Amino acid sequence: MNNIAGLDLPHLNTDDRLRRILTAALPNHSDNSAQPSLDYWDAKFFNLHQVQIFQQATVSEQSAILQLTNRSIFLESYFIEKAGVGYMAKMVLLAETVEERMLYALFTADEATHLSQIVNFLPELEASHSKDPFVNLLAEVVESADKAVLLFVLQVVLEGWGLSHYRRLAKECHHPQLKELFASFLQAESRHHGTGTMLFNRYPVSASTQAAAIDILACFLSMIQVGPQSVLSAIEQVKGDLTRSQKIQIMTELDTQTHSGTRLEILRSLMHGKSAEAIVQALDERGAFTALPAYQCVF
Template sequence: MDFKYNIVGFDLPHTDSHDRLRRILTAALPNQNNYAPSLQLNYWDAEFFNLHQVKIFQQSNINEQFAILELANRSLLEESYFIEKAGVSYMAKMVLLAETVEERMLYGLFTADESTHLHQISHFLPEIEVTSTDDPFLRLLSEVVESADKTVLLFVLQVVLEGWGLSHYRRLGKECRYPVLAELFSSFLQSESRHHGTGTILFNQIPVSTFSQTTIIDVLAQFLFMVQVGPQSLLAAVEQVKGHLTRSQKIQVLEELNTETHSGTRLQILRSLMGGKSAQSILQSLEERGAFQPLPAHQCV
């Protein structure tokens, strides 16, 4: 899928650091704290990822362990970067879809929130130059942002994903070893809570058509499957550093990462976000598909 010219804007480049527009932007952004990154990228340690339980990681030398951790850390930061980048586009789109003055004003403020978050996260990925991505989650996110169905947008992006983001960012902030970045993620929580709460209120005020419901179920089934199969990005980081892994080795790594517990916890959080009265049929349909059941390691590779 070519992201060029799409609303999500994953391929939008950054201007040169000396560009006059950037200077105006910097002056306009709030919270001009010094978000200087540390010299090392490993803001979250092996225990955060459960890598300390993985034998192939334990048996690796210091340089290999560092490289695996660096890939795992960068994956987390890149995901946050792209989520906030999509958030700017999404909130701007919702300004145009607003049906009251107050709703339009709120989404204007939310666009500013996401712009601020994107600016702050960018400091920790100063060399990022990504014009497209094959990551299945980001691809799915892009497709949803492009949707013309406001019901789908509200439920998938604000009720579910913004709700999930609250839990995710809270954990990233709590367990980050670098105080500046820990404080940054914690600072996102108040605005993310407003985004989630607004989406929930608006979704509960509108009737859900059969078509919208079917689309929501299809999108969330895809997303939940990505959670069901466990920490694939960690597995990819190990393989990138250690070289090709056989299927049995991959299964062992996932088992040692405790993939069923890892996925199960996240699936239950996501299930709880779909518990509102207006979403009961959506929740029931996903449960009937087994979408909230984590998969054992041998079914994840």
């Protein structure tokens, strides 16, 4: 399961000869020189400055919450880029022209480079396993045999979303080296997104492709609708079990409906073009682009 995404592929020891060859082959000779600290984005980035329980926490508790929220960003980016290497390699094999194969081979190198750069900032990587439902959904999609589904879901929608996401991470990061790193991802992500859009628009979209894309995207959008669950989880990990009313208050203070609404609007805007009209209409009918109030985001 999820062999192509390779989420569970292990890393070599730092002194392994193959790893040294890889390091020498990577652009700029990535050498693990970054010093991970996991405090790159502040409380305001996560809207924690509006959350009463966070503001009343001790300094050490606030620090622990911020470390967890920062780490969740890195882990998500790590697993996305890890899956991206497998996805682009799969698209090399699915290419229908020499030029398409060459382009996806270059995209594979982009993803491998991004993965190596993120690894430099993420400590204790060997113990990391994905429990993120979004990452696990991504890995399942990579296994799809329908090329049109792959193009639309992964390159048109999610690579387009990645552009917005990495742009915000770069803009609001307080670490100059990491700020520059995320900004450097944007050009490659733009190429990946643009290529996916162009190729998808060449494909006749079958009823089965539409149905698969609708089901996958409905699942993904439902994760966006429920707001910043990782922030709520970080608070609960540090402060202990919270009551339902406390969770609702936290999600209200996080302004979850605005948080989700902005993201859902961006995602909807990415699903343009004649080939996507039926998909967007079906998702609209399911209410998939509607942000949920705080009380519906607590389970």
